[in-house]
Amino acid sequence: MPLGIHCGNDQRLPALVFTVTSTTISRRDIGLRSERGPVLLAVMLSIGLVAIDTTILATAVPSVVEDLGGFAQFPWLFSVYLLTTAVTVPIYGKLADVLGRKPVMLLGIFLFVGGSVLCGFAWSMTGLIVFRAIQGLGAGAVQPMGMTIVGDIYTMEERAKVQGYIASVWAMASLVGPTLGGVFADYLSWRWIFFVNVPIGLAAVWMLRRFDERVERRRTSVDWAGALLLTAGGVLLLLGMLEGGQRWAWDSGTSIAIFAVSVVLLAGFVAVERRAAEPVLPLWVFRRRVLNAAAAGSFLVGCVMLGLSSYVPLYAQHVLGHGAVVAGLALAGMTVGWPIAASQAGRLFLTLGFRATVGLGAVITVLGALLLLTVGPDASFWHLTLPCFVMGLGFGLVASPGVVAAQSSVDWRSRGVATGANMFARSVGSAVGVAVFGAVANAYVADRSGGRVPSLEQVPAGVLAPALHTVFVVSAAISVALLGSALLMPKRVSEPSGEVTGE
Template sequence: MLGTGLVAIDATILATAVPAVVDDLGGFTSFPWLFSIYLLAQAVSVPIYGKVADLYGRKPVMLLGIGLFVLGSLLCGLAWSMPALIVFRLVQGLGAGAVQPMGMTIVGDIYSLAERAKVQGYLASVWAIASVVGPTLGGVFADYLSWRWIFLVNLPLGIAAGWMLWRRFSEEVERRRHSIDFLGAGLLAAGGSLLLLGLLEGGVRWDWGSLPGVGILLAAAVLLAAFVVVESRAPEPVLPLWIFQRRVLNAANSGAFVVGVLMLGLTSYVPLYAQGVLGHGALVAGLALAAMTIGWPIAATTSGRFYLTIGFRRTVLMGAVVVVVGAALLLPVDADSALWQLALPCFVMGIGFGYVASPGVVVAQSSVDWQHRGVATGTNMFARSMGSAVGVAVFGAIVNARVAGAAPDGATLDLENLSAGVLAPAIHAVFVCSAVVALALLLSGLLMPRRAGTPTTDA
């Protein structure tokens, strides 16, 4: 929970301090890279860490991740320019890529199937607390101390997490020589980075149909195709291709992907709608989104009672239906709506996410043995990260198209100065798209094998 807290707080604490960072270091046009480079490093490294953990154990990978995250935090706190801060955020992202999936993998190792839902709920509660504490700390540090403390505060937390893990967690790993798939890891990192870069920056820094837009995605496709060829021949592949041949894993990963898409739509545009359309302040707008992070741990904690009685398949389908209902509740929201009418759908969707994502991780871990549990968990996390990147591209394109259509005589509109009359229909289009995407969760639930819903042993 301490290790997860590092990643969870960092996911929210920086956003409120961006103006202070820009005032100090400059580089306003580059600050989005503070988030993009972190997401790139985290997402691409997750499956690689998962494989290394299956070969050499969870403990060294988790300690490495905590060490990289603490080092990156220290360097970020000492950054002298925006380019330096962006580079140090990459180091943080490499650490986060190990911490989050390894925390879930360790839970899968040391707790029984019946216990995991409750423990996953504990981990989810860390994110719920961080969603409130993170922005508050970020604002306090930026206004009364220094923005640098939003990174330096990670040092004592990370040291405590590393010390406890070093002293209290022990595991038995079979010691033997391994053939490390360096070529596969390199191709996955390069191809995945280009793919995420193309999705994150397409339509933002360059047009989708431009040479950079097409070239980056084409290069990513070539590298990932080469990765598949290499993995089919490697004695110990970094991402075994059989992962994509198991129905239960495909169902869990597709659900994680869709959850990633929808989470991005909520986290990016619900606060903007609350501020730009409903006229609330930043703190109140954040509380509307916090409703989602309250619903998630409630569902994650209670999901075990459902999948142990009605099965994984029905639990995921139940969560998918709840998400669809929540997305439908967003559709009537307009400029005259009260804040609770915006927060309630977020709360309902958060409950649905908890009943889809948490059982998805548990069933993925339970369908493989110890030697593959890290890969299974890492692939699930990678699918959610890819969903977030796709969500950035799709929802950003929708909003940009609506905003551009409202600009008179081809003029460019600044998001900071957009009127409620322009923002409302643009963001409402995102809500409509989210409702359509939510239906895909039903398909992922139907894809789940029926026998996955009646576990008898802990794999």
């Protein structure tokens, strides 16, 4: 067996991860809550590293540009991080199923903290972008490993509640990150934005010592060809979506070439995976109803969430006339609603089933999107915040049960792959959301500005407000598609009792 608790009679039970002394142990009554608590705290600290980093840098960009220069390059501080994070998630998921969760999580923390230190000492914008890529390589391991460890040490009944704890980390980060970034930039130095990750990372590593994971080592071949093709094809695909319509036109030779090469590489990846002994992303993932339904929901949540994250603060600042802090608080309504719903999702899907719970989340998301359509140029702060909060509730009831269902449908040997595939779908959805919403907004502005897209400061309020409203309309349309993902989800999911490997 790949993993077990070491018991007094040398008995092994699958998917349990702590050293204890006992003669009779079951998964539901293992007497290890004092052990699981520190491990959960370690996971929350690790995910906190990534969560804070996604919000803390944005408020300090002016200070970074003033110090290092490279104003035209600064968007790559975010794009390169997203790229390296997204394309490595499924690779780390596979490694975790072979090597175990703990070594992959530790690797991710060390890469993230090491990249943070290098970012703190960066001497140029180019160097900072390269070091942000290293941070992204670490984040690609930390996020799926945290969710996979939770799937290993908690039962299906417990996972949804724990998902609420994890979601609360993101909620706190959305509030603390921008404020902390502004304080560092104004009163200390923007470099402390990265140095602050060091003590948090060390604390997470220290707490992970309680995670006594036992993995049976076995000979295995490394699917280097598949990993390389997936990475290269994924990077080009995401790059084309992130920069299309921004750095180059969608119908330009550059855009067409990038997408064409990415399709060829990903087709090669599929061909390699069909023959690989240990595929980095097994193709059976795409034949499982539960995994496809969860991935579809995760993809659509990623799309809509980026619409909110990118354009709600813009609307608050440049249409309603609020400052940056107030604009951030309007968006925080979403990150408050998400953990509230996620913490209650377990009670719902255990009573109503996964399909009904995800369906309820989709309906609530659509309701929030429709409320967002009522926001106009004269709206109040609370009028803008309420739809974000309602949509956050919906996201929590779609995303969290989806992850639990995906993890519960496979055994230990496939849980890392299942979790990684789900999170990869959300990353791709986020990139698609950036591309779609950016194209919609730019097309509207260009149509009313003589065929060109001026800088934000030059867009009249009478043009910007309806352009952003068009983005909200698209968000509502994508939200409706969540209802389809709910119909794909089965009502119940049974946890495998044997050594099922995915097929």
